[in-house]
Structures are given as structure tokens and as C-alpha cells.
Amino acid sequence: MADKSWIAVDAMGGDEGLAVMLAGVARARHRFEGMKFLLVGEESAIRDGLTKHPNLGEHAEIVHAPDVISGDEKAGAALRRAKTTSMGVAIDCVKQGRAGAAVSSGNTGALMAMAKLALRTMPGIDRPALAALLPTLGENDVVVLDLGANTEVEAKNLVQFAVMGAAYARVTMDLESPRVALLNIGSEDQKGTEEIRDAAAALRSANHLPMTFAGFVEGDRLSRGEHDVIVCDGFSGNIALKTAEGTARFVGDLLKRAFTSSVRSKIGFLISRPATQLLRDHLDPNNHNGAVFLGLNGLVLKSHGSANEIGVANAIGVAAKMVQADLARRIADDLRHFEQEKAA
Known part of the structure; x- marks a missing residue:
């Protein structure tokens, strides 16, 4: 122990x-x-x-x-x-x-x-997944997994990731039934690979897990705050993570360039400084630090x-x-309930 x-x-x-x-x-x-x-x-x-x-x-x-x-x-x-x-x-x-x-x-x-x-x-887990919290426009961050541990996955792996991610969201964000979605190239049921569609079917049939399956989500909705957990393979997840981090830096650099381009813009920066500081803090990876191998x-x-x-302390x-919160036990309990329901 x-x-x-x-x-x-x-x-x-x-x-x-x-x-x-x-x-x-x-x-x-x-x-x-x-x-x-x-x-x-x-x-x-x-x-x-x-x-x-x-x-x-x-x-x-x-x-x-x-x-x-x-x-x-x-x-x-x-x-x-x-x-x-x-x-x-x-x-x-x-x-x-x-x-x-x-x-x-x-x-x-x-x-x-x-x-x-x-x-x-853990028993019932074929592959661990790397999960992290990313900032959103909503009240809470969003859990995204896998972020690079598994470049190729099967449907059962995605289901396991969803169960683990939901348990993680319940612990870190105090949610009773996290909204879980699968990252896909479209929101329609027929879109995506066979593995993604099969994982969606399995999650839709899981009626007693402490999560709400919300179907598919496209990459442009990652930060809208509409979901609590987004599940994907590690290849897609790592690209999504690095793209989000790069976009955050791009926005920051673009604002910096705009606010230093003229005297008028510098005055505008002084007026809008509280808002730009809020944006900087929200996008700062140190404030969302700590990815976990689930x-x-x-x-x-x-x-x-x-x-x-600050980032180290947050991790x-x-x-x-x-x-x-004994996260490992929660994951094990959820997996056991899922397997019992599937076997019934």
C-alpha cells in the first residue's frame, strides 16, 4: 500500500x-x-x-x-x-x-x-494513456488523452481511455458525470475509422458508467468548453496538443507585435493590459501543468x-x-462495472 x-x-x-x-x-x-x-x-x-x-x-x-x-x-x-x-x-x-x-x-x-x-x-487495461488538462472557454479545463503514448489503438483501447479519462475528470474537476467525446474528422455517426466507430458504439451502450457519452467532436471544438473529456489515439492527440500550444504562442506573439507597432497601439495596450494579462495567464502552460500516465x-x-x-508546483x-482521491481505485471500479455490464 x-x-x-x-x-x-x-x-x-x-x-x-x-x-x-x-x-x-x-x-x-x-x-x-x-x-x-x-x-x-x-x-x-x-x-x-x-x-x-x-x-x-x-x-x-x-x-x-x-x-x-x-x-x-x-x-x-x-x-x-x-x-x-x-x-x-x-x-x-x-x-x-x-x-x-x-x-x-x-x-x-x-x-x-x-x-x-x-x-x-492495471487489470483490464491493455495500454496506459497520457492525459492532461487543456484550457477552454468553459468553467473547467478539458481532459485530453492519449497525448502520445500510443500512436495506434484499437476500439477497446479508446473505450478504456474514455473510462480512465472520465475518472480523472471526476477527481480533478469534481464532476459527477463528465461529458466524454471521441475526437473525429466529423460529428456524423458514419465518419471516422472503424476503430472510432466501434468505440462509440460500445460507449453508447454503457448505461451505468459515471459519464455522459456525447459522441464525436472535431478539432475546432476542443477548447469550446462543451466537453469534459476528449479521447483519441496518441498520434492525433499529440498533434492536437502541439497545435494548441503553438496557437497559444502565436496569439501571444501577434498581440505583442500589434501592441508595439505604433504609439497609438502602445496606448491601447496600456488600456487593455488587464485583459491581455488574463489571456496570457489562461494560455500559460504552467497553469495547466501535469500530464498523468493513466x-x-x-x-x-x-x-x-x-x-x-509555478508549473512544477501545479504538477x-x-x-x-x-x-x-485514490484515482487508481476509481478507474478499477469503473472498468469492472463496464465489463460486468458488457457481459450481462
Whole structure:
């Protein structure tokens, strides 16, 4: 049984390094009462870094790991070094029950491979999926999965993703019956691949799952706030994610260029500054940080490699909420009900 009061943090992973990871952990400590941290990495470096966060030491333990996975390291090579790397040791803390979840800003492919090998998939799950929250025009964000763990999927995988995504939405957004849709090239029933159509048929027949199946959704509706969970294969999901992030940067750069093009536009910027700041905050990936590998026998979260301390703290916050809500048990219960209903 995992200790729910501890989060294992890969202190060495990510583009910004140890200083930002420790600052993010320190920020998270103030936000989540009772949470404690296993700081995994090179012991002397972490100890030196903690001098800037003297109050964090009382709520953290250092777990020594001498090696670090580089951002461009292949998953196969990373697996061979898992036992001595900060990423691998953080995941092992979850496997051994020392922590309720692991958080890393490191290499996504290596993290996925290590987590799947160490923790294995839950009963009833064929493949884990990478899920994250994206901003919308609605009151809540939207859960999108898979975001790159599985480039090719079968109908049963999409159904499993839907069940896991709905459980994730219930935990993170306190929803009773999340609205779930399948990403498709059209909203009509006959559109899409055979796998997507078969998954839709299975979800329509699942009458007692704690979700509302809303059919198909096209890519231009992702951020409208009309759905709570959007399900797709990892190939489409990763393209959708990167397109959304690129569009957000494009809008920001376009506004910056427009507001600096003339004296009049600069005056306009000063007048509209509160609105543009609100837009910037809403689109900032640090405010929506924390993608989770759903379907494993343990919780592992991926933080943006370029996340600042706010982003790291938010990723840890997502981990803390999922641990406390016992997300894995909820997913297992929903899958069991689905299989019982299908067999009836």
C-alpha cells in the first residue's frame, strides 16, 4: 500500500534543473498541508539547493540517485540505467510503496518506458494513456488523452481511455458525470475509422458508467468548453496538443507585435493590459501543468520540461489530488462495472 502523504520528485529532470524543481516543491508545500516529499537525485547537490529553502527540509527526505536521464536519451538506453537515475528511482519509490506518486520534468519517452516496466498496467487495461488538462472557454479545463503514448489503438483501447479519462475528470474537476467525446474528422455517426466507430458504439451502450457519452467532436471544438473529456489515439492527440500550444504562442506573439507597432497601439495596450494579462495567464502552460500516465499500478506525472516553479508546483498539486482521491481505485471500479455490464 502506497504512502499517500509522500510524493517522489525527480529533482534533477527538466530543462531548468534542480533550482526550479526545488522552488516548485517549496511552493507546493505551502499549498498542500500534510504533503511530504522524497527528493530524488544527487544527494550533495540537493542538500546544497535546500539551503535556499530552509523550511522545506522538515517536510522532505533526500533519496540519492547518482545519474540523470538526458532529454535526448533513447527509451531503451534509459531503461538499462533506470536503477541509478533520478527518474527511475522516483518511479521505484512508488513501486515500493514509499510514495503515492512520482513527478518528473524529464524525458517523456524514458518516463513512459520506465513507468510501464516498473508498475505494469492495471487489470483490464491493455495500454496506459497520457492525459492532461487543456484550457477552454468553459468553467473547467478539458481532459485530453492519449497525448502520445500510443500512436495506434484499437476500439477497446479508446473505450478504456474514455473510462480512465472520465475518472480523472471526476477527481480533478469534481464532476459527477463528465461529458466524454471521441475526437473525429466529423460529428456524423458514419465518419471516422472503424476503430472510432466501434468505440462509440460500445460507449453508447454503457448505461451505468459515471459519464455522459456525447459522441464525436472535431478539432475546432476542443477548447469550446462543451466537453469534459476528449479521447483519441496518441498520434492525433499529440498533434492536437502541439497545435494548441503553438496557437497559444502565436496569439501571444501577434498581440505583442500589434501592441508595439505604433504609439497609438502602445496606448491601447496600456488600456487593455488587464485583459491581455488574463489571456496570457489562461494560455500559460504552467497553469495547466501535469500530464498523468493513466492505467498503471501507480501514479506517475509528467511536468513540462520547461516548466517554471509555478508549473512544477501545479504538477505536484495534480499528483497530490489524485493520490488523495485514490484515482487508481476509481478507474478499477469503473472498468469492472463496464465489463460486468458488457457481459450481462
